[in-house]
Amino acid sequence: MNKQTIQTEFETRYGKPTLLVRSPGRVNLIGEHTDYNLGFVLPAAVDKEIIFALSPSSDKQSHFHALDLNETLDFDTQNFQKSEKTWANYGLGVIDQLQQLGHQVPAFSCVFGGNIPQGAGMSSSAALECGLAVGLNELFNLGIDRVDLVKLSQKAENEFVGMNCGIMDQFASVFGKDRHALKLDCRSLEYEYYPADISEYKLVLFNSAVKHSLVDSEYNVRRSQCEEGVALLQKLGENVASLRDATLPMLEKYQSHFDEVVYHRCAYIVKENQRVLDACQALANQDLATFGQKLYESQHGMQYEYEITVPETEFLVDQTRDEPAVLGGRQMGGGFGGCIINLIEEAEIDRIANQLAQTYKEKFNLDLEVYIADIVNGTEIMIDD
Ligand code: GLA
Numbered sequence: 427m428n429k430q431t432i433q434t435e436f437e438t439r440y441g442k443p444t445l446l447v448r449s450p451g452r453v454n455l456i457g458e459h460t461d462y463n464l465g466f467v468l469p470a471a472v473d474k475e476i477i478f479a480l481s482p483s484s485d486k487q488s489h490f491h492a493l494d495l496n497e498t499l500d501f502d503t504q505n506f507q508k509s510e511k512t513w514a515n516y517g518l519g520v521i522d523q524l525q526q527l528g529h530q531v532p533a534f535s536c537v538f539g540g541n542i543p544q545g546a547g548m549s550s551s552a553a554l555e556c557g558l559a560v561g562l563n564e565l566f567n568l569g570i571d572r573v574d575l576v577k578l579s580q581k582a583e584n585e586f587v588g589m590n591c592g593i594m595d596q597f598a599s600v601f602g603k604d605r606h607a608l609k610l611d612c613r614s615l616e617y618e619y620y621p622a623d624i625s626e627y628k629l630v631l632f633n634s635a636v637k638h639s640l641v642d643s644e645y646n647v648r649r650s651q652c653e654e655g656v657a658l659l660q661k662l663g664e665n666v667a668s669l670r671d672a673t674l675p676m677l678e679k680y681q682s683h684f685d686e687v688v689y690h691r692c693a694y695i696v697k698e699n700q701r702v703l704d705a706c707q708a709l710a711n712q713d714l715a716t717f718g719q720k721l722y723e724s725q726h727g728m729q730y731e732y733e734i735t736v737p738e739t740e741f742l743v744d745q746t747r748d749e750p751a752v753l754g755g756r757q758m759g760g761g762f763g764g765c766i767i768n769l770i771e772e773a774e775i776d777r778i779a780n781q782l783a784q785t786y787k788e789k790f791n792l793d794l795e796v797y798i799a800d801i802v803n804g805t806e807i808m809i810d811d
Pocket of ligand 1: 591
């Protein structure tokens with residue numbers, strides 16, 4: 427699905443578009459489930475993206491067309507409800523947030539489509555929210571800055587869609603930078619770019635093709651376990667507003683007061699925050715071996731402490747541990763399936779991917795999809811050429 431296809435479809439349906447927007451999906455190099463604990467994450471926007479064509483509507487209705495699904499929602503921006511079309515709710519949520527912030531959203535037409543794999547944990551939903559938010563902001567001169575566009579997109583997902591996600595995905599989609607990883611402090615929203623020009627290595631995603639229905643419910647369970655840990659530390663007299671403020675010695679001191687599972691969840695978050703900082707340092711030093719090691723450590727924590735991995739993703743990570751061309755790997759995103767992200771020597775990718783696809787098929791009877799993730803800029807208005 428490229429820009430031309432979207433533009434042509436728009437012209438057929440609604441005339442010439444006023445603007446085109448590109449909004450990418452993301453990978454997360456490291457820092458999983460740390461965002462809602464106000465810690466650190468290290469995502470990057472990648473070349474799997476959604477393209478939007480937009481213009482004010484020529485009638486009173488708004489027209490929102492998902493080209494990949496060939497589905498349209500016609501609606502009134504002044505009076506709409508949650509749709510049965512799941513995809514449409516990400517867009518409606520954005521309009522709802524804009525209105526809650528006091529902005530006028532006149533009727534508009536939009537056609538969008540892209541190549542972000544669904545259910546792979548590459549944040550197609552964030553790309554959809556952010557692309558529409560950036561597009562409507564430009565189309566109707568709303569004057570909202572990019573951080574606020576990120577925040578309202580996240581809120582659209584929390585409140586309208588009902589998924590209690592953190593801020594990482596939307597932030598990465600909007601603030602991603604070509605050939606750089608984005609270190610985000612999820613408390614202050616300060617961010618810093620680290621060169622991820624990883625010479626002869628590439629970020630490779632293997633899609634397990636597993637998406638357990640557990641993901642949403644277990645995601646919320648993890649969130650409340652973290653909150654439980656914070657509440658306990660506060661009760662014990664510690665000055666912590668989130669797990670960001672906790673340390674390992676602090677946790678160890680009070681271990682006997684903790685429910686064992688909650689203790690492990692909290693320990694994982696505290697260690698994962700440190701791993702993000704270590705991984706950033708490794709990138710700055712161009713020390714890819716240490717960087718890869720951090721990915722494996724993160725996987726270990728997700729498997730044994732946070733318990734969000736599944737046999738399929740564990741298998742995929744374990745299969746290539748002895749390959750010298752693979753520097754590290756881990757399950758990526760919310761958990762319970764989705765993609766694993768690996769750092770692999772470019773010349774060896776085909777061989778390793780073919781071998782892995784075969785063993786994966788033998789073991790789980792599932793087809794392995796492979797994506798090379800090239801790091802690109804965040805959401806932008808496209809210059810017409
Ligand atoms: C999902 C959420 C993010 C983040 C990750 C886990 O992708 O949308 O906010 O919490 O899971 O790191």
